[in-house]
Amino acid sequence: MQATINNNPFSKTVAQFNIAYTQMINHLGEAVAHLDPDIANEKLLTDLYKSMVFIRLFDKKAVALQRTGKMGTYPSSLGQEAVGVGIGYAMNPNDVFAPYYRDHAALYLRGVSLADMLLYWGGDERGSLINGAPQFDLPNCVPIANQITHAAGIACAIKIRHEKNAVLTTCGDGATSRGDFYEAINLAGIWQLPMVVVVNNNQWAISVSRGIQTAAETIAQKAIAAGMPGEQVDGNDALAVYSVIKKALKKARAGKGPTLIEAITYRLGDHTTADDATRYRPPEALNKGWELEPIKRLQTFLHNNNFWGPEQERAWITQCEQNITQGVEAYLNTPDAPPEDIFDYLYAELPFAMEEQRQHLIAKARSLNANKKEEESL
């Protein structure tokens, strides 16, 4: 960096930075860094792999449910599996997760049932009950980047109560253009909040590519101005993602401040089932994306280290399919909630002023359902 700008003798260098990039297993399945045996053990590596395989199969099923009219619009996580499993295994149950909406793998590992995930995308609020997951995890956040400011608030709560956990929030590359992102990391920097922000830079915000989203060379460096470290990781390398997040969470829990992690991935699917990426995504870019995808490389690595073989693969896929079938069955067989549910959770206690509307809804629903039954019987 220049010591002076335009020969201004009063200018000074206030910051110089490098952006670290972590990769441990490359796209060919080769270890490219020293693998700490305490971390990169057979158990963890196979767990990461198995979870990625599981969530990809689930994702495929979820898209199929949408295509066959059994579920609403759904954002595929195809190609994003390593980020999700890295988060899922790095977080402790008492950490708090503030997800965006493409975090199926992480949600699953937090304990959210498949049925709940499908209920959510199937248009049923009970999907955000997330039974089995930590009670204080936030539900999916659809408005872009809002969850990052909520995470900052959660981190404040942790700090105010002198707790020893941390919050982890996720967002896409597009979200880093929003004020919420900057406002939240600014606060995290000033107050040294126990917070980890994981940006899933999958190169696309619907049709807007990373190149026209920001002039910053990296998203990670946006952290620098906020007074917190930012780093990049190969977001297709589950082990690397896990490792950097684990480290950042440990630091956050110890009261040593926030971290921004830019995980570089590629969105192999459409933005959602309502999108058609062939309108804007060059096929060669997609092919390149597939060369770097996260599952094959870890499979190769596991094979080469004799941690995994075709027999285990077959058995695991069978197991996954059974679990997914069960989850889908549970989703499809979930009895409808009573219609008045749409009133009953708005306030702790329904205000008197709304009782008339609630009664109206009950009568309306009864009539609609009676008409429906009549039509069905014809």
Place this chain on the structure above:
Amino acid sequence: MTSLPPLKKTLVEAVNLALAHEMRRDESVVVLGEDVATNGGVFRATEGLKDEFGIRRVMDTPLAEALIAGVAVGMASQGLKPVAEIQFMGFIFAAMEHIICHAARMRNRTRGRLSCPMVLRAPYGGGIHAPEHHSESTEALFAHIPGLRVVVPSSPARTYGLLLSAIRDPDPVIFLEPKRIYRLNKQEVIDNGEALPLDVCFTLREGKDITLVTWGAMVHEALQAADQLAQQGISVEVIDVATLKPLDMETILHSVEKTGRCVIVHEAARSNGVGAEIAAQLAEKALLWLQAPVKRIAGYDIPMPYFKYEQYYMIHVDEIIQGIEETLAYG
């Protein structure tokens, strides 16, 4: 509770009293906002709180309203009870996304797993000769949003009682403080922790000839108008709506059943204001009792003028008297 001597307090001092009381009573209550800690708030509503409760519970945030609201949502989702200050209502709009998409919906969208027991306080309204963007009355924007409570106090004692309720309420409350009357007068306020009910109107003065409905700073002009009309033998029932959402129409309807006439006064712009909702509900439910059309005396549908012309926008006692006389003369 031991009985405490009543204190003479202004409305803004009552805000402070309620905040301090609730922070002492409940350690999950925290205060955040711009200039609220060391400076005690630009109107001094949070004065002394930092000294008593420390910077962990009284936080000067960066200058970012979306952040303030978003952070409050995050805190509230974890069981804290944040009371966030937006310095002026004119700056609240950056926070709207968090208020509408998250605070108002958290309980509903998680089917009760999480909730959002936060209070967003903001001074509002005109008449203090403030610069641009410091005099708006946009309470209707919030009153339109399902899941919120919108509360507007109009006296020191009601400010104390309603703010306590707002903080204790398990759902988000937008608490709009009429800054024109922040220091208008002092009233006895007993710091005994007794809350006033939300979701109800307060009948401040009983009358039989006409119902005058208003809230916030306009309550004072309404009471003055009622006083003056009383001298002419006209009996005006004055209702302070206090909670704009959810709206206690029962109290207003009972009054109109008795008087047969209603005038609604609000400083906010006329069209699509809270007055329109009250008038619509009167048309739906009180038509046969009404002896005259419901009249709205409201702000013009223009941006709040700069203070040089503020007086032309603001509603004066004479206008209210005239409106009441017209309504009484009808039919």
